[in-house]
Amino acid sequence: MNHDLQRLQPYPFEKLRALIADITPNPELRPISLSIGEPKHPSPPFVLEALASNLDQAAVYPTTAGIPELRQSIADWLTQRFALPADSLDPAQHIIPVNGTREALFSFTQALIERDSQGLVVSPNPFYQIYEGAAFLAGVEPHYLACDASNGFIPDFDQVPASIWQRCQLLFICTPGNPTGAVIPQDTLQQLIRLADDYDFVIASDECYSEIYRPGQPAPIGLLQACAAMGRHDYARCVVFHSLSKRSNLPGLRSGFVAGDATLLKPYLQYRTYHGCAMPVQTQRASIAAWQDESHVETNRALYQSKFDAVLDILGDVMDVQRPDAGFYLWPQTPMDDDSFCRRLLAEENVAVVPGRYLSRDLDGYNPGAGRVRMALVAPLDDCIEAAQRIRRLIGRL
Numbered sequence: 001m002n003h004d005l006q007r008l009q010p011y012p013f014e015k016l017r018a019l020i021a022d023i024t025p026n027p028e029l030r031p032i033s034l035s036i037g038e039p040k041h042p043s044p045p046f047v048l049e050a051l052a053s054n055l056d057q058a059a060v061y062p063t064t065a066g067i068p069e070l071r072q073s074i075a076d077w078l079t080q081r082f083a084l085p086a087d088s089l090d091p092a093q094h095i096i097p098v099n100g101t102r103e104a105l106f107s108f109t110q111a112l113i114e115r116d117s118q119g120l121v122v123s124p125n126p127f128y129q130i131y132e133g134a135a136f137l138a139g140v141e142p143h144y145l146a147c148d149a150s151n152g153f154i155p156d157f158d159q160v161p162a163s164i165w166q167r168c169q170l171l172f173i174c175t176p177g178n179p180t181g182a183v184i185p186q187d188t189l190q191q192l193i194r195l196a197d198d199y200d201f202v203i204a205s206d207e208c209y210s211e212i213y214r215p216g217q218p219a220p221i222g223l224l225q226a227c228a229a230m231g232r233h234d235y236a237r238c239v240v241f242h243s244l245s246k247r248s249n250l251p252g253l254r255s256g257f258v259a260g261d262a263t264l265l266k267p268y269l270q271y272r273t274y275h276g277c278a279m280p281v282q283t284q285r286a287s288i289a290a291w292q293d294e295s296h297v298e299t300n301r302a303l304y305q306s307k308f309d310a311v312l313d314i315l316g317d318v319m320d321v322q323r324p325d326a327g328f329y330l331w332p333q334t335p336m337d338d339d340s341f342c343r344r345l346l347a348e349e350n351v352a353v354v355p356g357r358y359l360s361r362d363l364d365g366y367n368p369g370a371g372r373v374r375m376a377l378v379a380p381l382d383d384c385i386e387a388a389q390r391i392r393r394l395i396g397r398l
Contacts, residue, residue: 007136011129012358019339019355020346029350032387037178037329037376039249041303044296047250050289057281064273066097070284073291074257078242082225088233093262096269097279097287100254101208101241105172106134108239108258111271112202113169115139120167124155124174126359126369128206131172140169144361148368153180153331157191165199176209176220179331179359179374181324189226196237202264205240208256209327211247211297214305220326224260235260246328247297248290255279255287304328307377307384314388318395330375331356335398338373348397349390 010018016035025031065071071091078089089095098104105128113119119140123131124147135142143164145155154177171192175184189205196203205223213220227235243256258265272278279287290296308323311330315321321332334341338355345351353373360369377384 002137004136004139008133009129012354015358016342016352016354020343020352023343023347025346025350026348029390031350031352032379032383032390033352034375034377034379034384034387035352035354036378037246038251038378039246039328040378040380041249041300043249043253044290044293046293047248047253047286047290051253051282051286054282054285057285060281062278062281062284064096064278065092065269066279067281067284068092070097070279070288070291071095073288074259077291078224078259081219082222082228084224084228085233088228089259090262094235094265095257095259096265096272097255097257097284098241098272099256099277099279100245100251101206101243101256101258102130103277104241104256104258105130105204105206106137107272107275107277108204108268109134109138109170111268112264113138113140116169118167119169120164121170121172122160122164122168122201123172124177125361125363126179126356127172128174128178129359132361135170143168144363146363146366146368147177147180147182153177153182154184154188157188157195162199165195165201168199168201171196171201171203172206173203173223174206175222176207176213176324176326178206178209178327179329179354179356179369181209181327181329181331183220183325186221186226186229189221189223190230193223193227193230193232193238201237202261203238205238207240208243208246210242212301212304212328213326214308214323215298215302234262236263237261239264244287244290247300249300250290253283253286255283255290303381304377307381310381310385311375311377311388314385314392318392328377330377331372332375333372335395338369338371342373345391345394349394351387351390 075089075091120143121135125144132142147153239260245251319332356369356372
């Protein structure tokens with residue numbers, strides 16, 4: 001077996017299961033989970049209808065590049081959503097459909113990275129653990145950039161030494177961030193693009209939470225949008241990852257895409273052809289329906305914001321917690337260490353959350369997730385309200 005498999009760390013939820021293995025949740029209260037970021041709002045019926053009406057396509061081998069209609073619908077969505085110049089995206093060259101962004105983030109790393117004991121994949125910290133695992137299995141080292149309140153939960157890229165950028169092959173950014181919800185501004189994105197030019201690395205922007213933001217507020221900017229504003233319509237060294245999981249409440253559809261630099265996506269498509277991960281045609285047809293509709297996204301957005309309004313009204317004066325720029329997570333400080341808080345919250349109030357330290361790595365004795373928890377506001381509104389009331393009740397006893 002590949003010896004690098006031994007370097008993979010347990011997933012946060014494995015650590016959480018071990019943490020609470022000896023806990024008996026309060027049996028007098030029904031369980032409420034705010035731990036896993038799995039959308040619970042209804043999937044759009046018209047997307048499910050499109051999926052069902054195309055089940056006969058299960059008899060067809062799908063192509064890795066996807067059907068032209070899907071690539072065109074994605075190009076149209078990207079162009080409209082991120083105000084890209086008309087025709088700057090060639091659906092045949094700049095877009096590849098993928099089976100959810102988790103597998104794409106991982107496989108893109110394997111296709112891009114040249115094995116080098118000095119090579120780096122640079123990542124935010126806290127982070128989506130796929131970034132780290134992809135680095136290990138590609139034969140390079142991860143390098144972590146702290147995201148904490150001192151810099152608005154965005155890495156302080158100005159403090160990264162040239163020696164790190166010189167070794168960097170791939171920079172992962174997550175905007176809006178998981179778990180912080182912080183959105184990287186356009187000038188910072190453009191700073192990173194210039195750094196990528198100077199040091200010859202690629203930027204992979206995980207933008208899966210980009211469509212969940214406060215109604216009436218500006219939509220989060222994307223990496224391709226920042227490129228276009230610089231007049232870089234070839235999107236050189238830049239790729240973005242988007243998904244229908246959060247945007248459209250379709251995590252089980254496993255549908256997303258990678259878009260950007262055609263010179264990178266051409267060899268990546270070849271890699272995927274050998275990898276054997278083509279999206280089923282019926283899934284592609286259902287995805288077209290989803291990318292072509294915004295009304296269900298607006299409804300989804302409003303549902304999340306009603307939860308933020310209610311939960312922050314309950315917890316705002318007993319916890320250090322702020323409304324995020326975007327996404328569906330809260331990232332509050334805890335009144336005791338985060339793993340003890342999670343244990344007590346489950347034992348006494350039957351509410352599950354994730355310790356922040358499980359989403360981060362210790363660097364020189366500092367873990368930017370320690371003393372925080374991630375709360376995913378994915379449960380129904382009434383459950384989120386009750387969970388917040390229980391959390392407040394626990395804090396009142398501490």
